[in-house]
Each structure stands twice: as structure tokens, then as C-alpha cells.
Amino acid sequence: MPQETTSPSRNPRGLKALPSNNVENPLSEDTFNVYYDFAQRKAEEAASRRYQATEWLREMDQGASESLPKEPSEEEFCLALRNGLILCNVLNKVNPGAIPKIVENPVIPVQSTEGAAQSAIQYFENMRNFLVAVKDMQLLTFEASDVEKGGSMNKVVDCILCLKGYYEWKKAGGVGVWRYGGTVKITALPKGSPPSLVGSESADDSLDGSESSQYEQLLEFLHLSNEVAIEESKTANALAFLFDRFGLWLLQAYLRESNEIEEFPLNAMVIDTLISKIVKDFSALLVSQGTQLGLFLKKILKTDFNSLSKSDFMEAISLYLGQRTSRASNDFFKFCICGGKREVIHQTVNHSTAYAQLIHLHQRELKEIKLDFQETKLGVKQIHSNWAEQLRRLEHHIKDLEVASSSYHKVLEENRMLYNQVQDLKGTIRVYCRVRPFLQGQTNGQSTVDYIGENGNIMIVNPLKQGKDARKVFSFNKVFGQYVSQEQIYIDTQPLIRSVLDGFNVCIFAYGQTGSGKTYTMSGPDMTTEQTWGVNYRALRDLFQIYKERSDFIRYEVGVQMIEIYNEQVRDLLVMDGSNRRLDIRNNSQLNGLNVPDASWVPVSSTQDVLEFMRIGQKNRAVGATALNERSSRSHSVLTIHVYGKELVSGSILKGCLHLVDLAGSERVDKSEAVGERLKEAQHINRSLSALGDVISALAQKSAHIPYRNSKLTQVLQDSLGGQAKTLMFVHISPEVNAIGETISTLKFAERVTSIELGAARSNKETGEIQELKEEISNLKLALEKKEAEVEQLKVGNVRSMTESQRGRAVSPFQIPRHGTSSSIKPGDYNRSSEVTLKRDGLSTELG
């Protein structure tokens, strides 16, 4: 081991730049030690590189192994190489023919003066050739003065090691450009630059020769040449290490990615491809890094060199590193924010600054979020309390509304009652108007109904007319729009049903042109669901309900009749035998309250009973087809419910009847385009409806004579139109434009009806005494009749006729038989004929 590397007193390279221990520059012991350690380390590294160069020279040249010791001192090394012989021989081995002629004088001991002179010649010749050849090969060179005493042996060592590297690369079959130490070197020199400043062949094109020279000078200035070389080799190692890691990570990542593939084709080709990809990426990365660093250095080198101190340089490097770090941190942030994989970051990035900034950013964001959260919380709380307040106010308001609404309903109810009472007192006929909706399949075209008011007004618009004539307002007791339910229609009718059980006569009839909805209102579209039940069924349901409620103090008997007026003939609809007997109408003196006493009278005790008979009646009803309506009823149907009640305590008798009338279509004859039988029907219908109009007109004018007898219809309804009855008319209209004529005439007729005052209705209630007296009179009358008949028979000796007059009179509790009413109801007979039905429904037959 040479002495200079072990002895601290020896300066292997002079250490001229290191501060010496002199009085002008006194150093503390610590500082001195630091410098000393540094100098020693440098000397050791320089010696190690020198030995490396020596070893190679000895291998390459026989002469070297003789003249150059294995581990020469710097001086020995310099002496051995000074004549350039070894260097030229070695260079010719590396690059045969590089030096065509080598001056090979016999070796003369260096101590002799002659030898020194010869050596000087050799030195000039050989050294010059060597340096030129090395320069031509674009390898590291040195200056001729470097092999003199006091020259820089480090440069000589660098040159030899560079040559060695080149040689080994070449021997290994090196292709392309060889880079010394694998690092980028400053090579390009301007013309005329001293050969000593030649760099390696790897060029950084962005740096010009002067910069290159400056770099060398800078390194010299910093006394870092040697250190740089060491650092370079360290960097090379580090890069090699990084390369390995980077490459292996990529490899790992690739293999991990392909985890699911069972049989991974790890053949040579795959490995080669992978590795070459990694190398490519890594090289690109290095080149870009190198470029950036080069730019940075250029920036520094462009500054005034003389004013650049070592600390300035270090500071600049720190600045650069700082900038790089912060840029990397930013990238790192972005990566994190973009949702990069954390574990990957932990593995690959160790940026404490980045973490710190990230944490800082997160904390700041957290703080902002917390503030936002607090604000939102407050906002929500505020909204909540506002809501609660509003809710309280709303509840209060709703309660007020409930109170107001209940009072309003009470007032409404009261109004209705009062109104009905007034109507009752006035005895006016109540008229309700109902508008039929457009039928299924009809397009909801223009409606003639323009407006329906709350107070019973309806405005009809005639699209065929212009100006004020186009609109006409009619007033009724109530107007029901197209979508009013059956239930709502019935509500105002309900009080009338109670009246029937109180002994009043009530007549409800439906008026309107064919297809305007009369049957719909009276019977409903079908009987299957209670929801669609018409007025008839609802009325009967209520009637029997009240009947039951009062059963403790009034005993009721109820019977029904159903007749049809067709072509001015009255027909019984409850016949079971299909007979088509013409029935007579008898008014005024009917003690039993039957205007058509010969029609079947059927006792009933429940809604079901009535429904059953109504079904029979509907079946028997004459139905004909016209151009206006396929199923046009061309007759008036009258369902009459007779109620007889006896108050159990007082014995008073109550007699009421309810006429439910479904009139035939009210349209004019010409409209129905009927001929023959249909024409006859239409004429009869028109006549009866005209008669109805005449009766109404006469009643409205309070005429002395009311022409009831002009039609069967007015005759049947006489009690309900003029007497002490309560009458309600449902007038129906269709909304279609083509029905406008009929609609207006219907409404005009109905308006006339509204104006009629019949006077206050009267109950048919008779006290027990009157009833007894009446019965007595009746019995006396019967007895008298009997006597008269006997006398008559005795006179003519016709005993047979007498027996006939006594036979077949069925008497119901409220059916006081009249002389000559041989066709009065015989429930017994009826029961016999409809035995099956009656038994099933459990009908009372006690009236028979």
C-alpha cells in the first residue's frame, strides 16, 4: 500500500485548494478535521483509480509491467508515462494503427541527464501523437503538461480509464456510440480550443464549446474534477440500481396484471420485449432529466463566472431541487386528487413535502367543509324552525277553516232546508237540470253548454248563431254538470222520500229528448253496483230504511204499480201472463189513492222486492228503435209506490204515494224521421207532452180549468201536478251541437215548469176517528149497495148477477173497495201467478 494513501501528512495531489493550517486563515480544529478527512478521502479515491489504470496498462503492455509498479505513487505513475511509450503501445492495441510510428528508444534510467534528454524527445513525439490520436477518437484527453511535475494526474488517469472503457466496450462487440461511464459528457469543443479541454464523445448539443470549457474550468475552480468522477461512478451505480428497480417494478406490475392468466408465456421473446420497453422508457426519462439539468446548468453558467462562488452554485442547486420538489408535489397532489391509487403512491413516492402539503391541503379542506357543515346545519335548523312555525300556522289555519267549513256546511244545510221549506210552502215544482256527458266513441267536440253557475244557471251557446242571440241563460233550482255522480244527483231528492212516508204524494219525473239520459238518471246504467243506481232504487232503499226505523210506532204497508203509457193507452207492466189489457184511469174520487185501480198492485216489504218487480216491468216495457236512438223508449213509464201507514198509538192513517216517471223522448216528430207505426208513436208522445205543457201553463196562469184530461199522462199525474203533491222534474239535455234545437226547446219547457206554484203540499193524514167514520160510511155504502142490488135482483129475479158482484174483491188495509171496481188488485191472485218469485223473496201475502 503506498504511503501517501495511509499517511495523513502526505498530500496525494497537493490539495492546493484546501485551506492550509496557516496563521492568515486560522481554522478551528473541527474545521481542520473536516477538511483533512475530506482531503484524505479524495486522495484515497484518486489512488484507487490510479491503481485501476495501472493494472490495465500493465495488462495491455509488457513494457508497462516492467516500468510501472502495481500500485504506483502519483510521481511514479507520472515518470513511467512521461515518455508516452506505454500510452502509445496501449493505444495501438486498443485502436491498431492509431499511432503509426512510436519512438522506442532504449530505456535509459531516468536519473541520467542523457536519459532525461532522450526521454524528453520521446515525450514530445509520443505524447503529441497519443494526444492527437485520443482526440481523434473523441475520448477524454489531458494536457501534455499534466504529465510534468505539478500536473493533474487525475486527468491522465481519467484518460486511461476512458480508453479502458472504450476498449472493453469494443471488445464486447460494442455497436453505436460509446458513452464513458454511461453518463452524458460535454464533448463538443470550439475550434481552437486547447486539447486539454476535450470532453467525451457523448454530446450535449445544447452546450457550446465555451460553456464546456467553462464547465471544466468550473470544476477545476471548485476542485471537484476528481469528486465529479467519483460522483459520476456513484451516479452510474445509482442509476444502474434505479434502472434495475424500475425495470423490475415494471416487470412485477406486468406479472401482477396478468395474475389471472394461468399459463403465462414467459418465454425469451416476452422477456426481451418487456425489458426493451422498460429500457426505452427509462432512457427517455433519463434523457429528459438530463436535458432539464443541462438547461439549468447552462443558465447558471451564463451568469458571470467570476462572481459565481461555490455557495452560489450550491444555492442554485438547492433552488433547483426545491422547484423540482414543489413541482413533483403538485403533480403528486393532482394525482391524489384525481383518485390515484394510494398504495402505489406509498410504494413509489417518498415525498415528505408532498405529504406535508397534502395533509395541509386536506386539513384546509376539512376546515372549510366543517365551516360549510356548520353553516348548513344552521341553515337546516333555521329552515326547520321556519317549517315548524309555518306548520303551526297552517294547523291553526286548517282548524279555522274546519270550523268555518263546518259552519258553512251547517249554513248550507240550513239554507237548503229553508229553501225546501219555502219551496214546499210555495208548492212550486222543483226543476233540476242535468247535462249528459259526451258518449263513448263521440269525440269531445264543441259543447253547447257554455257555463254552469252555482245558483242553478246554465248558459247555452248556439254555434249556429252570432252575437247576443248565440247565448242564452236558463235558471232552474239546480243544474248538474256532465260529471256529477248518481249519488250527488240523489242528495236533494232524499227529503222527498221521507215525505212519502209522512203521507205526501211525491212525483219525480224525467224529461228530455231521446238519449239525453232520462233512464240513466231514473234507473241508472245497470243495477249491479249500488254506485250507479239511479233515483228509483235509491228512493226505494231509503223508503224501506225509514219504514224499518219507524216500525215501532207506525205499521206500514207498501205496494207497487208499474204502468206504461204507450200510444195513449195505459198498460200494466207487472202482468205475468203477457196480457196487454187496456187500463182505465180514474181520478178524484179514488179512496184507495189509485189513479189506475185496475193495474196490478203488488205488496212489497223490501227494496229487493221492488227491484224484482221493476225488472219485470222493464222487460214488459215497449221499446222501439228510431233513427235517433237504437234503444229508444217510446213510452212513458210510471212506477208508483203506494204507502199505507197506521200510527199504532193514535190509530191515524197515513197515505202517500211516490210516482217515478220516465217520460218518452221529447223530440219533435219531424226530427225522428219516423213513418208508419213509429210516426204514430211519435205523435202520441208529442201529444201527451204537449198536454203536459198545457197543464203546466194553465197551472202557471192559475187558470180555473186545468186540461188534465187531454192526455193519459196528465191524467195519471194529476194528483202530483196540481194537487197537494211535491213534484220534482229532472230535465235532461245533450251537449252535442246537433241537438241544440231540442236542448233549447227542452230548457224553455223546463223553465216554464219552474214558475208553477202549486200551493203548499198537504199530507194525506187522517185521524183514527175520521178513518173510522170513513170506514163506517164505506161499509154503509156497501150495505146500501148490497140492499139495492138485492132489491134489484128481487125485482128482476136475477140471482146470478148478485153473486157475481160480490165475488173476487181482494181488500187491502188501505184499498177500500169501491163499487164496480172488479179489476182492482188481487194480490192473492198475483201471488198465485208469481208464486216462485214471491216465495223466494219472502214477500208478505197477508194483504191478500
Ligand SMILES: Nc1ncnc2c1ncn2[C@@H]1O[C@H](COP(=O)(O)OP(=O)(O)OP(=O)(O)O)[C@@H](O)[C@H]1O
Ligand atoms: N250522466 C250520464 N253519464 C254517463 N252516461 C250517460 C249519462 N246519461 C246518459 N248516459 C248514457 O247515454 C245513453 C242514453 O241514455 P238514456 O238511455 O238514459 O237516455 P234516455 O233519455 O233515457 O233515452 P230514451 O228516451 O231513449 O229512453 C246511454 O248509453 C247512457 O248510458
